[in-house]
Every structure is written in C-alpha cells, then in structure tokens.
Amino acid sequence: MQRVASVSVPFKGPASGRLFGFTGLGLMATGAGILSLVLSTGTSLATVVDDRLPLAPLSSVAAPAPSGGTIANQAAAVQLGKALFWDVQVGGDGKQACASCHFVAGEDTRLTNTVNPGNDGIFNSEGINGPGQTILAVRNITNDDRLGSAGEVAANFISVDPDSSHAADICNVTGDPVFGQNRQVTGRKAPEVINAVYNRDNFWDGRANHNFNGFNPFGNTGNNGDGNLVNMTNSSLASQADGPPNNPVEMSCAHRAFNGANSLGAKMLARQPLQFQQVSSKDGVLGSLASAGGNGLNTSYGDLTRAAFGTSDSDSALENSFSSYWGQAVQAYESTLISDQTPMDKYLSGNQSALTQNQANGLNIFQGKGQCAVCHAGAEMTDASVNFYAVNGPLNRDGGDQGFHNDGVRPTREDGGRANTGPNGVAWSVSGSSFDRGAFKTPSLRNVGLRRSFFHNGGKATLTDVVNFYNRGGDFANAEKSKDMKQLSLSSSDISSLVDFMKSGLTDCRVAKEQAPFDHPALPLNGGADRPATGGNSLCS
Structure with a gap:
C-alpha cells in the first residue's frame, strides 16, 4: 500500500497565530509567540563525564558509518x-535547491532578503526596515532579528506540472503577512553541511535524529507519525535531508507530498537531472554523466535511483518510497564533504611550517586560556559529534543534552532551541534539563573564516566579534546559560592570534576554491550572484 511521507507540520506557539515549521533547516518564527519549553531539571540519564577530546587531524577519526539502509x-x-x-x-518555484542555502563552504552568504524580523515581526537591524531589502554590510544584531536564508514565496501546492520541461510546480501564491510577496526567510542561519557527517544529530536544535525512518527528520521519536520505510542508525544526515524539500518556507509550496502520485518524487523522476544547470566534465562525481555541450546529465533520476539501490522498479513504483531514496542518497553525498586538509591538520600531523608563528600561538590559546576546545573538541572540533558522545555519554557538564549549550547569545525566551517541542508535542531534549532551554548545537569551526555571520541567529558579524563575545562571558545572563561561559581576560594580542588561527589555520583550500569533493554544478541564485560550475582539484594540489 502506498505510504506518503509528511510535509512540514506547522505548530502554533501558545500566544501566536504565526507558524513554526519543524522539518527544515531553521525555526520559521516571524510572529509574537514563543514555543513551549521543557521545564524539568532532571539529569538522571547518566553520570556527567568530563573527558575532553584533544584536537587532532580529522583524518584520524573515521566518519560514522550508517547501518540498516x-x-x-x-x-x-x-x-x-x-x-x-x-x-x-526541487523547489516549488523551480528555482530553489538544497544548495541554495549551502553554496559557500556549506553555508549561505547572500545579503538580499535574508533578514527575519523575529518574534516581534519588526525589521530593525542590518540597516533593514522591511522584507526583500539588501544588506549593505553585515553588522552585529542587537535585537530579536535573525540573519537567515531566503526560501519560497508563500503559496499553496496544487499539482506537479505535467510538462517535464517546466521546473516550477502549479501553485496558488498567497503571500505572507510579514514577507508579503517576497521570499520568506528562515528564522535561523543555515548550518554548515561540510563535516556534518560527524554530528550525532543535525540542525541547530538537533531535531534531525541519528535514526532515519525513511520519511521525516524525527527518527523513532514521538514526533514521527509516519512509521518506518527503513530503520537506519548513524543517519542524522538522512533525517536532515528529508526536512527542507517540502517545507513551505524553504523549498516548497505548502502541502506538497514527498511520495506517491503528484509528489516531489513524481516530479523529479519525470525530469532530466539538472536540466537547467551546467555540469562540468571535470566534476569529481557527475563529470562522467555531464551532457556534452549542454545542461544537465545524460541519464534520468529513475536510472540513477535504480543503480544506487539495486532495484528494477518502475518510476511509478520508485515514487512511493522516494523520501527514503532521497534521504539515503543525499546522506551518501554529504558524507563525502569532509575537509581534513586544513593547515591545522597538517600542523598536528607534524608539519610545523603549516601554521605561522602567530597562528600557532592562536592554536595554543584556542586549547588553553581561550577555552575554545572545551566545546569545540576533538578532531571534529565539536562536542556534538558521534565520537564525543561515545566517549562522554548523553549529558554535558551542565546536565543538558551532550553537544548543546546556551551561551547567552540572546534571551532564552526568543528561541527555546533544544527544549522546543515538535509537531506531536514531544521535545527534542532527551535529558529534560532546564539547561536545554535556549541551547544550540556546537558547530564545528572548520572553514569558519569563510562564513558570512556567526551563531544560530547570524548575530555576530566577524570572528573578532565572536571572540570578544566569549571574552566577556556572553551577552545575556540567562538562568540556563552554560557554566562554562566565563570571562576570559584575553588580551588584544591573544584575540588577534586566535582570530588569525581560526580564519586561516582552519580553512581547507579545496573548500575555499570549490575543488573536489567540494566542486559542484552551476547554481542560479535568488538574491545573489549565480555560481558557475566547478570541477577538478588542480588548484590545491
């Protein structure tokens, strides 16, 4: 019997009529409400362990291997x-790919129509006073606005266009009370996808579960109302991948299904892959399939799916399980995006000339008086990794979920983070600790110098701003703020060395120059300069 994967399930905050979508990359909050929070302070899951992992070359840690697929x-x-x-x-308007929010170092660097006004609905930061405007220069945000990613114009899905030469779905544009006829903007900054394979759970609040059910991001938790097509472990990337495609803010007209007739699966299986985008013949993955002298690939999504999953099913049969194929395949691709050739990796492998003296000083500060490596730990540079969880267990030093912390970036009431509840009323938090309120996943700092802005709200403009934030112990004295957040007394020289180390010592040349495995097809962008197709790896040999 045909089973249809869920689309974005909106949840209304208790004091608001605005919608909060839970399947995509970030909290879509544009009204006045606050999501319900977990209030328990219980920390009974396990004994809190403090066995911090030292920095190491990323090549020394195997990427977690999924099973059950x-x-x-x-x-x-x-x-x-x-x-x-x-x-x-993939986009409902035929102009929005997953990569549209992850095209520079796995993140989004666009400046047009990227401000979300937050809970108060008022645009009042970055020189912006309304939707659809362009930021002239990224600045620190000092209110509840967020620097997110432009998605879709609000619309309701009617059907897939039967003409396979048309990229857009047939939808009824409704507009949005806050964004009007402009593209809606996510309520959180797009998290990086490079090295995300090492994370135990994904998205800023970790709702992309480490178990993949084949339908949605929620694994085997109470928020999964669809059942299971598969039951995969170590697969939060697959869970994450199934969130955005049918999210009505990010990539789709509202109410489009993943599986079955008149679905995303039916749409993609009927269309030439990448038919509106050039693919380089030197692309490390797709080059052998690139259409000669034109756009797209010289194969079909049906044939690609049959080859990947060893099935002889027809396209009409494949579309009934497309959400499972999608999640597994995107996870397989994203698992290749490992940046393990930074100057720091070379330095820690014995090449003492890989870092300048100033950068080496910065590395020492990072591991020492700067206390950065307390959370940005191990070769993965995050305590949210599968490896850190295996060594230290499910609880962090505060008693909250491992890898998630409230750093006092913004008042807890603005975004509950890990303590928010999902579409079926079940919290993302496993510990139930009050320290999960306003807590967000520790991001890896690899390639951090290539990012547009910093923190889950995009609220800090430069790495120097970030270091100054930690040097003063955060900006808000939230009751749930991590006990690790303390004033550091770093000197201006310390800060300069630390920023130099992070900006240059953690950048993989292949990421910066978009060389394999970080090469890609051409990407037309809404609100940004189109990205040309790239391929090969000679620039970083």
Missing part, C-alpha cells in the same frame, strides 16, 4: 545525492 552501490548513491542536492527543480 538499502543502498546497493555507494558510488551511484553519491551521484544521485549530489544531483538532487544541487538541482533547482
């Missing part, structure tokens, strides 16, 4: 996943 040919699955990730036909 149905991939038969890993290389073919990577091809399928990369094509789907970069294809703008």
Whole structure:
C-alpha cells in the first residue's frame, strides 16, 4: 500500500497565530509567540563525564558509518545525492535547491532578503526596515532579528506540472503577512553541511535524529507519525535531508507530498537531472554523466535511483518510497564533504611550517586560556559529534543534552532551541534539563573564516566579534546559560592570534576554491550572484 511521507507540520506557539515549521533547516518564527519549553531539571540519564577530546587531524577519526539502509552501490548513491542536492527543480518555484542555502563552504552568504524580523515581526537591524531589502554590510544584531536564508514565496501546492520541461510546480501564491510577496526567510542561519557527517544529530536544535525512518527528520521519536520505510542508525544526515524539500518556507509550496502520485518524487523522476544547470566534465562525481555541450546529465533520476539501490522498479513504483531514496542518497553525498586538509591538520600531523608563528600561538590559546576546545573538541572540533558522545555519554557538564549549550547569545525566551517541542508535542531534549532551554548545537569551526555571520541567529558579524563575545562571558545572563561561559581576560594580542588561527589555520583550500569533493554544478541564485560550475582539484594540489 502506498505510504506518503509528511510535509512540514506547522505548530502554533501558545500566544501566536504565526507558524513554526519543524522539518527544515531553521525555526520559521516571524510572529509574537514563543514555543513551549521543557521545564524539568532532571539529569538522571547518566553520570556527567568530563573527558575532553584533544584536537587532532580529522583524518584520524573515521566518519560514522550508517547501518540498516538499502543502498546497493555507494558510488551511484553519491551521484544521485549530489544531483538532487544541487538541482533547482526541487523547489516549488523551480528555482530553489538544497544548495541554495549551502553554496559557500556549506553555508549561505547572500545579503538580499535574508533578514527575519523575529518574534516581534519588526525589521530593525542590518540597516533593514522591511522584507526583500539588501544588506549593505553585515553588522552585529542587537535585537530579536535573525540573519537567515531566503526560501519560497508563500503559496499553496496544487499539482506537479505535467510538462517535464517546466521546473516550477502549479501553485496558488498567497503571500505572507510579514514577507508579503517576497521570499520568506528562515528564522535561523543555515548550518554548515561540510563535516556534518560527524554530528550525532543535525540542525541547530538537533531535531534531525541519528535514526532515519525513511520519511521525516524525527527518527523513532514521538514526533514521527509516519512509521518506518527503513530503520537506519548513524543517519542524522538522512533525517536532515528529508526536512527542507517540502517545507513551505524553504523549498516548497505548502502541502506538497514527498511520495506517491503528484509528489516531489513524481516530479523529479519525470525530469532530466539538472536540466537547467551546467555540469562540468571535470566534476569529481557527475563529470562522467555531464551532457556534452549542454545542461544537465545524460541519464534520468529513475536510472540513477535504480543503480544506487539495486532495484528494477518502475518510476511509478520508485515514487512511493522516494523520501527514503532521497534521504539515503543525499546522506551518501554529504558524507563525502569532509575537509581534513586544513593547515591545522597538517600542523598536528607534524608539519610545523603549516601554521605561522602567530597562528600557532592562536592554536595554543584556542586549547588553553581561550577555552575554545572545551566545546569545540576533538578532531571534529565539536562536542556534538558521534565520537564525543561515545566517549562522554548523553549529558554535558551542565546536565543538558551532550553537544548543546546556551551561551547567552540572546534571551532564552526568543528561541527555546533544544527544549522546543515538535509537531506531536514531544521535545527534542532527551535529558529534560532546564539547561536545554535556549541551547544550540556546537558547530564545528572548520572553514569558519569563510562564513558570512556567526551563531544560530547570524548575530555576530566577524570572528573578532565572536571572540570578544566569549571574552566577556556572553551577552545575556540567562538562568540556563552554560557554566562554562566565563570571562576570559584575553588580551588584544591573544584575540588577534586566535582570530588569525581560526580564519586561516582552519580553512581547507579545496573548500575555499570549490575543488573536489567540494566542486559542484552551476547554481542560479535568488538574491545573489549565480555560481558557475566547478570541477577538478588542480588548484590545491
């Protein structure tokens, strides 16, 4: 019997009529409400352990291997996943790919129509006073506004266009009370996808569960109302991948299904992969499939799926489980995005000339008086990794969920983070600790110098601003703020060395120059300069 994966399930805050979508990359909050929070202070899951992992070359840590999936040919699955990730036909308007929010170092650097006004609905930061405007220069945000990513114009899904040469769905544009006829903007900054394979759970609040059910991001938790097509472990990337495609803020007209007739699966299986985008013949994954002298690939999504999953099913049969194929394939692709060739990796492997003296001083500060490595720990540079969880257990030093912290970036009431509840009323928090209120996942700092802005709200403009924030012990004295947040007494020289280390010592040349495995098809962008197709790796040899 055909089973249809859920689309974005909106949840209304108790004091608001605005919608909060839970399946995509960030909290879509534009009204006056606050999501319900977990209030318990229980920390009974396990004894809190403090066994911090030292920095190390990333090549010394194996990427977590998923189990329980149905991939038969890993290389073919990577091809399928990369094509789907970069294809703008996925968007309800035919102009929005997963990559549209993750195109520079796995993140979004656009400046046009990227401000979300937060809970008060008032645009009042970055020189912006309304939707659809362009930021002239990224500044620190000092109110509840957020620097997010532009998604779709609000619309209701009617049907997939039967003409496969058309990228857009047939939708009824409704507009939005806050964004009007402009593209809606996410309520959190797009998290990085590079090295995300090492995270135990994904998204800023960790709702993309480490178990993948084949339908949605929620694993085997109480927020999964769809059942299971698969039951995969170590697969938060697959869970994450199934969130944005049908989210009505990020990538879709509202109420489009993933599986079955008149669904995203039916749409993509009927269309030439990447038919509106050039693919370089030197692309490390897709080059052998690139159409000669034109756009797209010389194969079909049906054939790519059959090759990846070892099935002979027809397209009409494939569309009934497309959410499972999608999640597994995108995970296979994103698992190749590992940046393990930074100057720091080379330095820690014995090449003492890989860092300048100033950067080496910054590394010492990072591990010492700066206390950065307390949370940005191990080769992965995050305590939210599978490896850190295995060593230290489910609880952090405050008793909250491992890898999630309230750093006092903004008042807790603005965004409950890890303590928010999902579409079925079940919290993301596992510990139930009050320290999960306003807590967010510790991001890896690899390639941090290539990012547009910092923190879950995009509220800090530069790395110097970030270090100054930690040097003063945070901006808000939230009751739930991590006990690790203390004034540091770093000197201006310390700060300069630390920023130099993070900006240059943590940048993988291949990421900066978009070389394999970080090469990609061409990407037309809404509100930004189109990205040309890239391929090869000679620039960083």
